[in-house]
Amino acid sequence: MTSAPVIWWIRRDLRLDDNAALNAAIASRRAIIPLFIRDALVDNIGAAAKIRLEEGLKALSRSLRARGSKLILRHGDAESVLLDLAKKSGAGMVVWSRLYLPDTIERDRGVKAAVQAAGLTARSYAGHVLFEPWTVQTGQGDHYKVYTPFWKAVRSRDVVLPDSAPDRLPAPEHWPDSDTLSQWNLAAAMNRGAGVVQKHIAAGEAAAYERLATFLDDRLNEYGIHRDRLDRDATSGMSDYLSLGEISPARLWHAARRHVEEGCKGAETYLKELVWRDFAYHLAYHTPRLLTDNWREEWSDFAWQEDQRLQAVKAWKQGRTGVDVVDAAMRELYVTGRMHNRARMIVASFLTKNLGFHWKIGMDWFGDCLIDWDPASNALGWQWVAGSGPDAAPYFRIFNPQTQAEKFDPDGKYRARWLAKNHSDPSDDALAFYDAIPRSWNLSVDDDPPDPLVDLKKSRTDALDRYERFRNG
DNA sequence: TGCTTATTCGA
DNA sequence: CGAATAAGC
Numbered sequence: 001m002t003s004a005p006v007i008w009w010i011r012r013d014l015r016l017d018d019n020a021a022l023n024a025a026i027a028s029r030r031a032i033i034p035l036f037i038r039d040a041l042v043d044n045i046g047a048a049a050k051i052r053l054e055e056g057l058k059a060l061s062r063s064l065r066a067r068g069s070k071l072i073l074r075h076g077d078a079e080s081v082l083l084d085l086a087k088k089s090g091a092g093m094v095v096w097s098r099l100y101l102p103d104t105i106e107r108d109r110g111v112k113a114a115v116q117a118a119g120l121t122a123r124s125y126a127g128h129v130l131f132e133p134w135t136v137q138t139g140q141g142d143h144y145k146v147y148t149p150f151w152k153a154v155r156s157r158d159v160v161l162p163d164s165a166p167d168r169l170p171a172p173e174h175w176p177d178s179d180t181l182s183q184w185n186l187a188a189a190m191n192r193g194a195g196v197v198q199k200h201i202a203a204g205e206a207a208a209y210e211r212l213a214t215f216l217d218d219r220l221n222e223y224g225i226h227r228d229r230l231d232r233d234a235t236s237g238m239s240d241y242l243s244l245g246e247i248s249p250a251r252l253w254h255a256a257r258r259h260v261e262e263g264c265k266g267a268e269t270y271l272k273e274l275v276w277r278d279f280a281y282h283l284a285y286h287t288p289r290l291l292t293d294n295w296r297e298e299w300s301d302f303a304w305q306e307d308q309r310l311q312a313v314k315a316w317k318q319g320r321t322g323v324d325v326v327d328a329a330m331r332e333l334y335v336t337g338r339m340h341n342r343a344r345m346i347v348a349s350f351l352t353k354n355l356g357f358h359w360k361i362g363m364d365w366f367g368d369c370l371i372d373w374d375p376a377s378n379a380l381g382w383q384w385v386a387g388s389g390p391d392a393a394p395y396f397r398i399f400n401p402q403t404q405a406e407k408f409d410p411d412g413k414y415r416a417r418w419l420a421k422n423h424s425d426p427s428d429d430a431l432a433f434y435d436a437i438p439r440s441w442n443l444s445v446d447d448d449p450p451d452p453l454v455d456l457k458k459s460r461t462d463a464l465d466r467y468e469r470f471r472n473g
Numbered sequence: 474t475g476c477t478t479a480t481t482c483g484a
Numbered sequence: 485c486g487a488a489t490a491a492g493c
Contacts, residue, residue, distance in 0.1 A: 342474085345474070395475080395493045397476080398475075399475065460477095
């Protein structure tokens, strides 16, 4: 290859399959320099997400090597890194997959302008979502604010059929310098046993497809029935792969659509869940305050609990609320970096309703602990539960954790798995929590089980009273 | 993608 | 008298 190389700027598309930016680079018949930049936006992600990113980068790096290529790592301001690398490598073009959150849009706009001003070609491509936010509109030309009409608007749409991964990526004559992952030490952000979370991660495209195949073969048919069960492995498990783009939503869409056509019962339900992710991006794009503030602006008057009860927040984070299903879920989060979707709703309702704390407190904790961290989905989820978001229920919904546990963990298996209490022989997972926590928490497996932080009945009526006061101004 | 209370149903 | 159902939040 003698012509100027093209830089494939990798951000949240750690995949070779179905990657329009990569395919454009290949179509250009130039040498490709795969580049990941650790910039301020990367530095800002949570501790668990950083560990997950490190594992994802390792997997991508291996996969690139197997195809005669190499992952180049650089840190610093994206614009300067790109311009510097382009200059030193003689690259004439930069390609990337588009992202849709305000901070990434702002960064990418600046980068595109700077790259073009330097005389290079900059091209961006779709792929992180199924439907780019500006492509879904109501009859009035507005954006959708309620899920069901959004779903109806997109359910029959065509999604471009994914391209498969290239066998080889043309390499440049000289590889530019690269940082190393050990230099970056992304795990250092975690002030606790990173190894515990790491053990639960299976990063990379190959792992994603393995999990997907199992899901499609063994679980999709019953997905509609079992997906809410805390005590079963009945969910897709695709969220962390989607978060880093190790699998494309289009790939999942087509897999599920094929199963719908084959009469698979749960496939439609799964498609709906996949489209919720798009809906979240869509709303975050059109109303960015979704990510940081109450989507319903009148909620700024809501009387959240004040700081004097922060002990309760601490207990929530540490899985010591004394409400078993809540504590089990919070420990699952801390140990694995994941939490069952149904459990996310239960703990969110408990924090925002029973304890009365602002949803942002919970969202920030999720941001620090989740390996599948996705700002749009999380903001939508937390605001949906709190009641401050779009598509809210016409009533003030308060989950009863006890009822939820009986419905979705009828034999108590989920609770027993994550809680050591009342068991002479606690599970490995329950014990792992004590390896994962920082010493400063000062907790021991021999501690007495905590008393319930609040009475469920009273905290419910208190929450309803707060809501009534808010509604009546 | 809920919960509670009141009411009806059916043994 | 417990289970199913309906209404209202």
